[in-house]
Amino acid sequence: MSSEKKPAWQALQSHFEEIKDEHMRDMFEQDTNRFGHFSLTLNDILFDYSKNRISPKTMDLLLDLARECDVQSWRDRMFDGEAINHTEHRAVLHSALRNRSGKQMFADGENVMPEIRHELERITRLANDIRNRTWRGATNQPITDVVNLGIGGSHLGPMMATEALHPYAIHDLKIHYVNNIDENHINNTLETLNPDTTLFIVASKSFTTQDTMMNAETARSWLLHKIGDSKLLELHMIAVTSNARAAVEFGINEDNIFKMWDWVGGRYSMWSAIGLPIVISIGPENFELLLQGAFEADQHFRNAPLDENIPVIMALLGIWYNNFFNAESIAILPYDQNMHRFPAYLQQADMESNGKAVDRDGKHVNYSTGPILFGEIGIASQHAFYQLLHQGTKLVPADMLAPISNFACIANHHRALMSNVFAQTEALMKGKNQDEVIAELKAEGKDDKEIEFLLPYKLFPGNKPTNTFLFYTLDPKTLGSLIALYEHKIFVQGIIWNLNSFDQWGVELGKKMATDILDELNEGAQVSSHDSSTNGLINYYLKLRTLNPKA
Numbered sequence: 001m002s003s004e005k006k007p008a009w010q011a012l013q014s015h016f017e018e019i020k021d022e023h024m025r026d027m028f029e030q031d032t033n034r035f036g037h038f039s040l041t042l043n044d045i046l047f048d049y050s051k052n053r054i055s056p057k058t059m060d061l062l063l064d065l066a067r068e069c070d071v072q073s074w075r076d077r078m079f080d081g082e083a084i085n086h087t088e089h090r091a092v093l094h095s096a097l098r099n100r101s102g103k104q105m106f107a108d109g110e111n112v113m114p115e116i117r118h119e120l121e122r123i124t125r126l127a128n129d130i131r132n133r134t135w136r137g138a139t140n141q142p143i144t145d146v147v148n149l150g151i152g153g154s155h156l157g158p159m160m161a162t163e164a165l166h167p168y169a170i171h172d173l174k175i176h177y178v179n180n181i182d183e184n185h186i187n188n189t190l191e192t193l194n195p196d197t198t199l200f201i202v203a204s205k206s207f208t209t210q211d212t213m214m215n216a217e218t219a220r221s222w223l224l225h226k227i228g229d230s231k232l233l234e235l236h237m238i239a240v241t242s243n244a245r246a247a248v249e250f251g252i253n254e255d256n257i258f259k260m261w262d263w264v265g266g267r268y269s270m271w272s273a274i275g276l277p278i279v280i281s282i283g284p285e286n287f288e289l290l291l292q293g294a295f296e297a298d299q300h301f302r303n304a305p306l307d308e309n310i311p312v313i314m315a316l317l318g319i320w321y322n323n324f325f326n327a328e329s330i331a332i333l334p335y336d337q338n339m340h341r342f343p344a345y346l347q348q349a350d351m352e353s354n355g356k357a358v359d360r361d362g363k364h365v366n367y368s369t370g371p372i373l374f375g376e377i378g379i380a381s382q383h384a385f386y387q388l389l390h391q392g393t394k395l396v397p398a399d400m401l402a403p404i405s406n407f408a409c410i411a412n413h414h415r416a417l418m419s420n421v422f423a424q425t426e427a428l429m430k431g432k433n434q435d436e437v438i439a440e441l442k443a444e445g446k447d448d449k450e451i452e453f454l455l456p457y458k459l460f461p462g463n464k465p466t467n468t469f470l471f472y473t474l475d476p477k478t479l480g481s482l483i484a485l486y487e488h489k490i491f492v493q494g495i496i497w498n499l500n501s502f503d504q505w506g507v508e509l510g511k512k513m514a515t516d517i518l519d520e521l522n523e524g525a526q527v528s529s530h531d532s533s534t535n536g537l538i539n540y541y542l543k544l545r546t547l548n549p550k551a
């Protein structure tokens, strides 16, 4: 049965009519322990969801929806290694990569744990060799710079995590990321590097992705130009891929190829050897803690009752706004500078997973699915787009994330930071009403005419929902837990929308067309086979490109 025909969905629709105009201000007044009723913890992570437009009845109905959509049995099917990615006939087992239980996990009837442990040992050895300077380049110098060449799922996770865990990074080793086929990216990166002390990781599950392969070829030429002998290339280039044959053909030594599996999707792969830059940066022990944090979130997701299950609640709140309030977007707003790529990471995880309009039965859905996810560092955003959150016409539910303490912790900085977190969630919830605005303007000495004029501009409607995550500090374990909570939230929403969250056919069309157009650009003759806009753009490009003989 399609999701919106479920009895709980219908009940939520009627309940929405009852509650839609209620203000959270009143809800907080009516229930003085609203925070106690609507907050949960996982280790030191506090999840406060009390500033949402919900009542106990809303939560009961949303939980009914989760039950009617069989969230629990789908969850078990995922952890049991069933091929729930049905369009690609694949299991979805990123949780196996961080399975610390000592128990077996299966894909296609095969226990995947021995291979996972084996690869983890291999990346640990490699990372240690680089970190303790045992790994030497062609001129016997230690590695000072590691460049990850990858895109999408082979880029965003490691980049986000190395940034987030910067305080745990080894100091005399720099990690760089190149994902863009635009030559500016690799050129700007190579400009600062010395081939003798640089190691490239070609990170590509398929080892066919145009962007990554082109960057890998440029990197290989740059290395060969300096070190000359192609046999020495193996000291400067390694690969992470499930296509070992292509990596060997490219010139990478078999011993330096780290494995990926079909049952890990790119955007869920930072826990595998794709996380190698993270291991090199923060060290194997810290990487194990990252895995441990994710494992603990997995355990929570598997075992906590639905009404105490953080990712389930996160997902249901998202459904509430997306499908009943018709909110189109969500904002991810970390109050930790090191989390500056966290929104970008979640953007892929969420939008590539649930940005779909065809359900598991091949039918076009007639309800809204994955939201537009955007975000930035909270503090910077306050001075940029929060205006729209506070006074715009759109409802944008937001997640705020903040550490109670951080590595450098300077009290005046950190207390000021935290005061902003608390102030923003309160301001978004409460808003500012007419009486408050008038009293404030009077106190400023404004006359009645000026007050009447300014009043509409100074009103804040409030009733804007936020979730707040507070955690002691952004250490590897906490980061692992936070990411896994979001992964499971996305999973639960996919189940409720009856989607396959683990394929991504939507990225294919543009890729294929780009390949065909590249042939036309290489040929260089004027084109007429496309629509008039595309013909016009290509022909304009071909004309002006003659200005630069290198273009």
Ligand code: G6Q
Pocket (backbone or CB within 6 Å): 151, 152, 153, 154, 203, 204, 205, 206, 207, 208, 209, 212, 265, 266, 267, 268, 352, 504
């Ligand atoms: C992620 C997607 C996609 C993928 C990239 C890179 O889930 O599948 O973002 O990770 O297209 O693919 P390769 O790792 O195969 O180069």
